[in-house]
Structure formats: structure tokens, C-alpha cells
Amino acid sequence: MSTVAPTQEEKKQLRRIPADLPPTPPDSDSNSDSDKAETDSQTSPEADIPLPPPTAPPTKVLDPDKKTPDNWLPRDPRLIRLTGVHPFNVEAPLSDLYNEGFLTSPELFYVRNHGHVPQVRDEDIPDWEFTVEGMVEQPLKLTLRDLLEQYEQHTYPITLVCAGNRRKEQNVVRKTKGFSWGAAGVSTALFTGVVMGDLLRKAKPKRGARYVCMEGADKLPNGYYGTSVKLNWVMDPNRGMMLAHMMNGEMLRPDHGKPLRAVIPGQIGGRSVKWLKRIILTNEPSDNWYHIYDNRVLPTSVSPEESANDPKWWMDERYAIYDLSTNSAIAYPAHEEQLGLVGAPEKYRVKGYAYGGGGRRVTRAEVSLDKGKTWRLAKIDYAEDRYRESGPRQLYGGTVDMEWRESSFCWCFWNIDIPVSELAETSDLFIRAMDESMNIQPRDMYWSVLGMMNNPWYRVTISRENDYLRFEHPTQPALMPGGWMERVKKAGGNLSNGYWGEKIGGEEAPEPVTEAAKEVVMTKDGLNQTITVDELRKHDKEDAPWFVVNGEVYDGTPFLQGHPGGASSITSAAGLDSTDEFMAIHSETAKGMMKDYHIGSLDEDARAALCGEDVQPDPSATPSPVFLEPRSWKKATLHSKSSVSWDTRVFTYKLEHDEQTLGLPTGQHLMIRLRDPVTREAIIRSYTPTSEASKKGYMEVLIKVYFDTKERKGGKMSQAMEALPIGHFVDFKGPIGKFNYLGRGRCTVNGKERNVKKFLMICGGSGITPIYQVFRAVMQDSEDSTKCVVLNGNRLIEDILCKNELDGFAKDNEEKAKLLYTLTQAPDDWQGLKGRIAAPLLKEHADRASFSDGDAMVLICGPEALEKAAHQALLEMGWKDDDMLFF
Ligand SMILES: Nc1nc2c(c(=O)[nH]1)N[C@H]1C(S)=C(S)[C@@H](COP(=O)(O)O)O[C@H]1N2
Numbered sequence: 001m002s003t004v005a006p007t008q009e010e011k012k013q014l015r016r017i018p019a020d021l022p023p024t025p026p027d028s029d030s031n032s033d034s035d036k037a038e039t040d041s042q043t044s045p046e047a048d049i050p051l052p053p054p055t056a057p058p059t060k061v062l063d064p065d066k067k068t069p070d071n072w073l074p075r076d077p078r079l080i081r082l083t084g085v086h087p088f089n090v091e092a093p094l095s096d097l098y099n100e101g102f103l104t105s106p107e108l109f110y111v112r113n114h115g116h117v118p119q120v121r122d123e124d125i126p127d128w129e130f131t132v133e134g135m136v137e138q139p140l141k142l143t144l145r146d147l148l149e150q151y152e153q154h155t156y157p158i159t160l161v162c163a164g165n166r167r168k169e170q171n172v173v174r175k176t177k178g179f180s181w182g183a184a185g186v187s188t189a190l191f192t193g194v195v196m197g198d199l200l201r202k203a204k205p206k207r208g209a210r211y212v213c214m215e216g217a218d219k220l221p222n223g224y225y226g227t228s229v230k231l232n233w234v235m236d237p238n239r240g241m242m243l244a245h246m247m248n249g250e251m252l253r254p255d256h257g258k259p260l261r262a263v264i265p266g267q268i269g270g271r272s273v274k275w276l277k278r279i280i281l282t283n284e285p286s287d288n289w290y291h292i293y294d295n296r297v298l299p300t301s302v303s304p305e306e307s308a309n310d311p312k313w314w315m316d317e318r319y320a321i322y323d324l325s326t327n328s329a330i331a332y333p334a335h336e337e338q339l340g341l342v343g344a345p346e347k348y349r350v351k352g353y354a355y356g357g358g359g360r361r362v363t364r365a366e367v368s369l370d371k372g373k374t375w376r377l378a379k380i381d382y383a384e385d386r387y388r389e390s391g392p393r394q395l396y397g398g399t400v401d402m403e404w405r406e407s408s409f410c411w412c413f414w415n416i417d418i419p420v421s422e423l424a425e426t427s428d429l430f431i432r433a434m435d436e437s438m439n440i441q442p443r444d445m446y447w448s449v450l451g452m453m454n455n456p457w458y459r460v461t462i463s464r465e466n467d468y469l470r471f472e473h474p475t476q477p478a479l480m481p482g483g484w485m486e487r488v489k490k491a492g493g494n495l496s497n498g499y500w501g502e503k504i505g506g507e508e509a510p511e512p513v514t515e516a517a518k519e520v521v522m523t524k525d526g527l528n529q530t531i532t533v534d535e536l537r538k539h540d541k542e543d544a545p546w547f548v549v550n551g552e553v554y555d556g557t558p559f560l561q562g563h564p565g566g567a568s569s570i571t572s573a574a575g576l577d578s579t580d581e582f583m584a585i586h587s588e589t590a591k592g593m594m595k596d597y598h599i600g601s602l603d604e605d606a607r608a609a610l611c612g613e614d615v616q617p618d619p620s621a622t623p624s625p626v627f628l629e630p631r632s633w634k635k636a637t638l639h640s641k642s643s644v645s646w647d648t649r650v651f652t653y654k655l656e657h658d659e660q661t662l663g664l665p666t667g668q669h670l671m672i673r674l675r676d677p678v679t680r681e682a683i684i685r686s687y688t689p690t691s692e693a694s695k696k697g698y699m700e701v702l703i704k705v706y707f708d709t710k711e712r713k714g715g716k717m718s719q720a721m722e723a724l725p726i727g728h729f730v731d732f733k734g735p736i737g738k739f740n741y742l743g744r745g746r747c748t749v750n751g752k753e754r755n756v757k758k759f760l761m762i763c764g765g766s767g768i769t770p771i772y773q774v775f776r777a778v779m780q781d782s783e784d785s786t787k788c789v790v791l792n793g794n795r796l797i798e799d800i801l802c803k804n805e806l807d808g809f810a811k812d813n814e815e816k817a818k819l820l821y822t823l824t825q826a827p828d829d830w831q832g833l834k835g836r837i838a839a840p841l842l843k844e845h846a847d848r849a850s851f852s853d854g855d856a857m858v859l860i861c862g863p864e865a866l867e868k869a870a871h872q873a874l875l876e877m878g879w880k881d882d883d884m885l886f887f
């Protein structure tokens, strides 16, 4: 790439050109005309440069947003939400995007937000402060006003593409750690702002500075969003990296970085930091969490497991992605488009978009009708060239001076006319693009853990149905069903490299190269029942709860008694979409049982209405006296953590206000949810807090951290919690559980009341927490005469959790408490029991005869092996299942 920047003299000349174009685009009534894309109907007649399409800024806050932190932000209802309701990650329907033409209106421009949108009041915009710091001679702290007044303004068109564009295709082949973009994670706008190099030159980079780190104002679970690019690139005028404050001639919209963002042409969208607050020059790439764990293409051999186990894959800068890969997609024929054959025109115009990376121009776009044996050349329209050709001018208060620029920052549109007779004779259409360095899109998918930069040939299938042709795209975005990939997969076809699901030449297709993760079928075969929102809502009560997983409706009523988590885990999901929780918590066996309870599929409106469940407190509502809500996730921030042993921590969370109590009945537990900040995948586990029910303002949870070892992978949740910085929030929901201790021997099991005179409490390791909660309740009430025998098994003395507290209660309540500790690795001077909790120990120390029938109960919580052994032994000793409760 040769770099011919304008000279000072030329620049002066540019500034002298007064011809400012009107800031509002001319009206157009051809919005539905899909052909305007290649005719550029919205060009200014005298200049022949494409101007933005008509815009209709949204004015209404949409219902789904009302319960999120973005509840102040109007958005366009046409956008397809890819990650439930919140955060806002959306693409436009592909046809709508293409119909917009070369430039996309801000309301349809794709959005990728990792968290909530920082809010800035219009009157504060000029005072928006940001810094240039780190390895510079002249650190700068300036306001947006300074940036506008002191620096030369430029306007040029730039295409942004999320690295995840087309990821759904990867997810169909094998689930990646990323959500499902269709092919519309790409958009183009005219950005106005300052060339980033101009600013950095003023700050005078020090020798040794090599990277430009950027940080946004959006605070996320792992810190502020941030990333870096190379200083060399920023200083290269041909690369065009800018700090933008306007988009298509208007102030940036909140979702796109209002009031200031970086725009990095030719690179993945993730480098274009929005809501920009800091620019830091360094000698190393950014150490921001999102720079390291996002926007990478790991080697295809690295599985999600492997990548989670070994941080070395993420630390390797070679796998970080910057320049986009060459890519293209077909917009027309659209997905599910039908082309009548009777009286059809002779030719059909196939068309779509293509883009290159790093400023490289797409130099050819080719279409194949025979699976890549032969290719025909499509016409390419580079609307960006109109700006180059039109010469220097002013637009939206910035200089358009593109004629010297050798690089391409934008997508192009291609089209080709194909005889309908030929379409009728083939089964598919492919597009591939090539750039000026002869980088060509591959036939085969390069699957990787994050599913990024997906760019194999884009295939649209054609099937002939009587007198018309039906077209199918590979996938539909998000959880939307449809597309040939899904169809082929369901039919057992092979989607691995080199195949599109068919058996080629009659041979058996070989085993897939990338093994698709096993998926359990959770739907009833042949069931064809659609369910509306209203029908679902009728079943959002406790008596006949229906719930939704992956858009399918299940009737939980027959399983209320049998559910191991207690009826409330089902009733709390009544009428709701519980996909995340369900998928995160349940085993393949549990998933396999689901088809028995499957009663139908949500209709499309219902799916749209229901897709998320991140209920946020309404800030205007009076704060509730109790924290937990059984039907929605509530946030509490991690306030402090303390170590009680090398692997056990007490995490303290701050509730919503100082007077608030947790709201957890004795014997019940709550769910904790952490989300993987990149993939939004939920980790959910249940815990019993150790803090007292009456405690105000805070809650404490004791968690044993299962660290990864050489032999074994540790605990996902406990390690994630250990890594969570103080001040970050965690989601809670509850109470859940089938047992509730009301006091003085009274308790309920699955809502049925019973009276207990004596508890046998059996626990191991961190299984003490629910036991401790009940034990403490009995001990603290002097009127409660219920007897408790606690059999607590551990490996070493140090492993016994809450020992001081237990001993203290027992000492003060000798008449009702008996504590038995047993160790499997007891020291020589150990006074307590030895060995694991199993038949011999139980028979000796929990003799059935000492517990009278009917009013005794066993509470058990511990590792699976312990629970099994104890269960077996207790049955042999004459206990009945009805008298045992497993937490
Ligand atoms: N501060 C901040 N900047 C950000 C992000 C973010 O979540 N926070 N997302 C990035 C990603 S991954 C992309 S693809 C682009 C999307 O820009 P857009 O939402 O304006 O289309 O913004 C990037 N900049």
C-alpha cells in the first residue's frame, strides 16, 4: 500500500472548498425497492456521491428494554436481538440491511454492546473528557469541544463488521463460545471526526511506544471495555483510523458510542472502542480482559474445554485478530424467497455484499452453480469510489478527501444475472470474493472456539416445488429456526468440511472432522402444536406451570413432586423463558426426560416477546424490604472476600440497601449466576448462605474453590467467583428448595407440613452449609427442643468448615446437639471418628432405635458418593425414603 498523504498546501486547498452538502438526506420513497442498492438512487445529483438513506430515529423505548439498564433508550423494533433482551446485540434482517443501500441508517446499523449503554446528557456532551496518556511526551486531557475546535475534521464512509459476523453457521457445525450472528453483523456509515494520528502527533509518542490502547466508559464484569491497535497503523494516514463524533451527519446515537468513539477501518469492529474515555500508549498490547479473551481465532484444534483450561491460548498475540478476512454473502435471493417459474423473466439478478480486510479492495466476486467446479464473474459496484472520484469537498462539517487514498474502507455490492432456467436446474448457488492480494474465501469453514471471521463460500440452496423455486440461506440469526444447515443436520447430513450435507457421488460421506457436540433431543417427535403468549401466560401460576426452553413449551405440572430441586424450581419458571438456567443446570439425562413434558412450540410473536429474562429492578419503584425474588434475577455486588482456608472463601455481597434482608427461609437455598462476559453463557449453581436470615444489607456465602489440577478440571463457578473483582455484581434468584424449617420442630417438605423431634444431619465438605442453617436455627431458639445429631465427614481437620461455630452452638446446647466429626485422613492425636460416612459408621453412631418412627428426619448434603452410600445404609437400617431429605 503506498501512502500519499495530502501535503500541507493541498490540505489548505481542501479546507477552502466551501460546498457543504445539506445535512439531511433527500427524501426518498423507494425504501422498499431492493434494486436501489446497486443504482444508488440517493446520490446527490451534482456530486454523484451516495448519501445516507432516509432515517427515522426511533422515539419509543421498546417493551423488552424497559426492564433493563437501557430503559431510557429508544430503538428500532426491526432489529433482531441475538442475546436475549440485554445487553443489546442486534442485526437487521439481511434484506432490510441490503435495501438500505451502501450506507446504513443509524437505527438499522448492527449493534454489539458488551453491557449497558453509558448515558450522557446532551448538555454535557461538549464537556465529555478523554485522555491521551502512557508513553507520550505530552499527555493530553481534552474535551469533545477541544477536539472539535482544535483539530481538523474529516468525513468518510467506513464499514464496520463484527468479528462474529456469520457465526451462526459455525454454531450449527459445532457450538462455539459465541452467540449467533447471521450475515448482517456488518454496516456502513459516513463517520465524521478527527484522524487519530493527528491527535497522537500532538501528544508526541515516546520512543518504544508501539501500541495504542483504548478504553470505553462502559463498566463490565471484567472491567471497562478496552483493546489496542498498533501505533504504526494509527500513524498511517492510509489506514484512516479516526475518533468519530458523528455518523451520517448527525451526532452518534447512544448505541454507537455517543458522544465519542474510535473507528478503525478494515479491522474487526471490536477494535472500534465506543464511549471512548482513555487512549494509552504502551510498549505491549492491551492487557484489558476483553482484549485477551475476545476477538481471537484460536487454532481449530483447540476445543472450548481446552481453551478454558489453558490461558496460554488466549495470551498468544498471534491469535488476536485485527484486519478482517475477505468475506461475502448473498442478499438476493433472500431466505425463503420464492421464484415462480410460470411467466418468469428470463433472468434473475443475484446480488449481495462483499468486503476485504486491512483496506484491501475486493477485486472479484464469483458465483458458482455447480459446487465450485466452475465460476462466473459478478459485477462489482464500489460506491466508495464515488467519494474518491468526486474530489475534495466538505460534508457534515468535515473534509472528504479520498482521492489520494489507496485503501478501501467499505463493503462493495456485487450482482450477476443468471438465467432462471439454470437456477431451476441446480441445487445451490455459491458466492466467493477475492481481494487485491488474491486472498480468496475458502470453500471450507475454519471452525474455532470463538467462531470468529467465519468466511467460507456463502451457499444458498434451491429447491424446486411444483412451479416455483424456493431458496434457503445457510442459517437464520439468533435462535431463529430455518436455513439449510439446520435442515441438513436434522436429517443426519454431514456438515463437515468439503460437504454441504450431501453424500457426494453416492459415496458415504466420511465421519465429520470436527466432532459436533452431542445434542440431546428435548422435543416430542411429531408434535405440531403452536402456543401463543396468551396461552402461556395462563400457565404462569404455581398449580399448572408451563415453561419455555429454546422456544419450546413444557408442562411442568406432572413433575412438580418428582423434581429433585423441589417444586419451586419449576413454579418459579412458570410462564417464563428459562433456557439459560435450564441448559446450564441440567445433565444430559435430565434433558433426555424433557420430551415427555413437551407440549408445543411458541409462535413467532411469543418468541419475540419472551426471548430474555434479565429482569432489572425498576429504578423508580420503592426498594423492596427483601432482596430475593423467586421469578427474576437480582443483582448484588461483591463487597469483600475472606479466606477461611487455602481453598475456602466467604464472599460477602452487598444487597440493594442497608435495611434489606435476604429473604431466604431456613432450609432453602438460592441460585447464583455468573455470566461469561464474552459468550454470555451462564454458569448457575445453588448455594446456601451462611449469614443469618435476619442480617441486614449484606449476605455471606461460603464457597469452596475447586481449583484446576493437572489431573482434573476444577469448578467452573467456584473459580469464576474466586476471579471476580470486588465491586462487580452477581445475579441471584430464589428461594428454591423443597424443605423449609419453620422452627420448633415444624417443617414443610414440598409444602406438606410435618413435625420433627429429632434430626439426623449427615454432611460432607461444603455440604455443611444447608445443614448448618437448620442446625443454627434450632440452637438459637431456646424454646426449640428438637434434637440434632450431626455427622460431618471430611478429609483433614482443616477441611471441616464452620467448626468453631458448630462447636460453640453444641457447647451451649448439650441437651439437644450432638456433633460427630469423622476424618478419612485423621492425625494421630485425633479424638473424633475415623473413616468415611458409610454403613459401618452410620450403624454404630446413628442407631435407628435411638430415633423414634414418624417424628425423626434425616437431612443429607454432600458429594454424590457420600449421599449414595448414606442412602443405601439408611435404607438397610430401616429408614424410609419419606424420612430422608437430600439437599
Ligand atoms: N466501549 C465499547 N466499545 C465497543 C464495544 C463495547 O461493548 N464497548 N463493542 C465492540 C464490538 S465487538 C463491535 S463489533 C463494535 C460494534 O459497534 P456498533 O455497535 O456501533 O456497531 O463496537 C466495539 N466497541
Ligand SMILES: [Mo]
Residues within 6 Å of the ligand: 112, 161, 162, 163, 164, 268, 269, 270
Ligand atoms: Mo464485535
